[in-house]
Amino acid sequence: MESIILTIKYLNVYYDNHQILFNVNLDVPEKKITTIMGPSGCGKSTLLRTINRMHEITNMARTEGEILLKGKDIYTMHPEELRSRIGMVFQSPNPFPHMSIYENVIAGYTLKGIRLSKVDKDEIVERSLRSVGLWEEVKNKLFKRGTFLSGGQQQRLCIARALAMRPDIILLDEPTSSLDPAATQKIEELLMKLKDEVTILLVTHNIAQASRVSDYIAFLFLGELVEFGPSTKIFTTPENPKTEEFISGKFG
Amino acid sequence: MSIKTRKKKDKIFTLLVMFLSILTILPLFLILLYLIKAGFSALNLDLITKVSRPIGERGGALNSIIGTLIISLLATLIATPISVFTGLFIFEYRKKVVSKILNITVRLISGIPSIIIGIVVYLWMVKPLGKYSALSGSVALAIMMIPNTVTSTVETLEMIPIGLREASLALGASFAKNITKVILPLSIPGILTGVLIGLGRIAGETAPLLFTAFGNPFLNLNIMKPMDTLPLLIYNYALSPFEEWHKIAWGASLILIFIVLILNVLAKWIVSKWNR
Structure with missing residues (x-):
């Protein structure tokens, strides 16, 4: 049995008076890929955003329940500290257009006001770009703008930017939904390689993708966690009929 | 049909x-x-190298050209930081009532007739200090410039993709760092465009300067003293009965239009470069 890095207990989330998540309980295993899967509008992104408290920015959301990162309640932590321990990658690639590739990778440090020596910066940039397999492709144009890269490369740059902070967990919110199949495949391969160093929490509505990359699957439906278990079990012998209907494409 | x-x-x-x-x-x-x-026909070297002279001594408009540049730039220096921070406030707290009130107030300022702004600044600065000054003129022009610059700042901030703001905050950026390292650098071209267009507009203002900068036939670089500007020169010379001064006023008008045109072209150029 692997260790649990993140525990979600009895989580309820409301936007205004509208309840989005109902009593969600989830244990996220360390250094595995856990996928949150479900139809559009089921609360996948909301669940992901409550984990690094990004929901506090866009909407005034109210939460009940507990989220523990390595046993520590994240709502007692400072959001800025929490967010550098839990990185996030978004639906469409969003490298900073006014920064070079190099600056994008170390943006997390710059934005926190952490000063690094040139040697440290070089080391972080190379390590992060190597772990997303981008180093060989961009090592000669590190000081060009990140927006000149292809969509897939940009998304890998965004993953590198998140990895540069050496986070415990990376949250990915449908990271391949704006990419072509070849770029998608690259990202999926990358995720399976990255789980050796970091815990990955992936949101997708793509069932095939969930089956290809996940170790664990959480199936979310209408704001409730219907089923959670090892990927192989969910895809072969799901316990809940709703899960079976979803993975066999009856709705979604 | x-x-x-x-x-x-x-x-x-x-x-x-x-x-x-x-x-x-x-x-x-x-x-x-x-x-x-x-x-x-009024354009000649005298116009841009000589200062105002009594009739018959062939003067120029150098004092007014320099005055226009100093007063307008000073007004820009006063108005820009205030406008940018006001714009940031309106945008960042757009869901709050304070922000909405501020937004309406700023729009109201742009509706105040310029002559009234001149009188108000006269009461605020000229009377207490006991003298007309270029600085008071700049303050009056800055007040005229603020509404446009605030609006263009807010419009620029609205155009920054939400994804970039989220990316920055998701990396653990603080409110201040998010603004200084991401939001502002991305908005500079847009804000600059608004500033240049505003600068073009105030460069041609006469009314707010009548009771503040007042005008000055001599070349003056001291912002605590009265200073001349092209619109003031045009106003004074055009009302005079002298043919010679009328001619200088026409020349000055042409120079003024030229300055405004350059500022507008520059603004357009920045926008097109930014969009690419």
Whole structure:
């Protein structure tokens, strides 16, 4: 049995008076890929955003329940500290257009006001770009703008930017939904390689993708966690009929 | 309705639209044409190298040109930081009532007649200090400039993709770092465009300066003393009975239009470069 890095207990989330998540309980295993899967509008992104408290920015959301990162309640932590321990990658690639590739990778440090020596910066940039397999492709144009890269490369740059902070967990919110199949495949391969160093929490509505990359699957439906278990079990012998209907494409 | 009458109606409508559009730009061309005709002959080296002189001594407008530059730039220096921070506030707290009130107030300022702004600054600065000054003129122009610059700042901030703001905050950026390292650097071209257009607008203002910068026939670089500007020179010289001064006023008008034109072209150029 692997260790649990993140525990979600009895989580309820409301936007205004509208309840989005109902009593969600989830244990996220360390250094595995856990996928949150479900139809559009089921609360996948909301669940992901409550984990690094990004929901506090866009909407005034109210939460009940507990989220523990390595046993520590994240709502007692400072959001800025929490967010550098839990990185996030978004639906469409969003490298900073006014920064070079190099600056994008170390943006997390710059934005926190952490000063690094040139040697440290070089080391972080190379390590992060190597772990997303981008180093060989961009090592000669590190000081060009990140927006000149292809969509897939940009998304890998965004993953590198998140990895540069050496986070415990990376949250990915449908990271391949704006990419072509070849770029998608690259990202999926990358995720399976990255789980050796970091815990990955992936949101997708793509069932095939969930089956290809996940170790664990959480199936979310209408704001409730219907089923959670090892990927192989969910895809072969799901316990809940709703899960079976979803993975066999009856709705979604 | 037959297809023939429909086509006819369509044609009439198109012609009407074209006619009215031409009617709109016609005054602009007529003004430019007249200005070039009258001003071109007044353009000479004296105009830009000599200061005002009594009649018969062949003066120029150097003091006014320099005054316009100093007063307008000073106004920009005062207005820009205030406008940018106000714009940031309005945008960042857009869901709060304070922000909405501020937004309406700023719009109201742009509706105040410029002569009133001149009088108010006269009461605020000229009277207590006991003298007319270029600085008070700049303050009056800054007040005129703020609404436009605030609006263009807010519009620029609205155009920054939400994804970039989220990316920055998701990396653990603080409110201040998010603004100084991501939001502002991305908005500089847009804000700069607004500032340049505002600068072009205030460079041609006369009314707010009548009771503040006042005008000065001598070359003055001290912002605590009265200073001349091109609009003030045009105003004073055009009202004079002297043919010679009328000519200088035409030349000064041409220079003023030229300055405004350059500022606007520069603003357009920045926008097109930014969009690429």
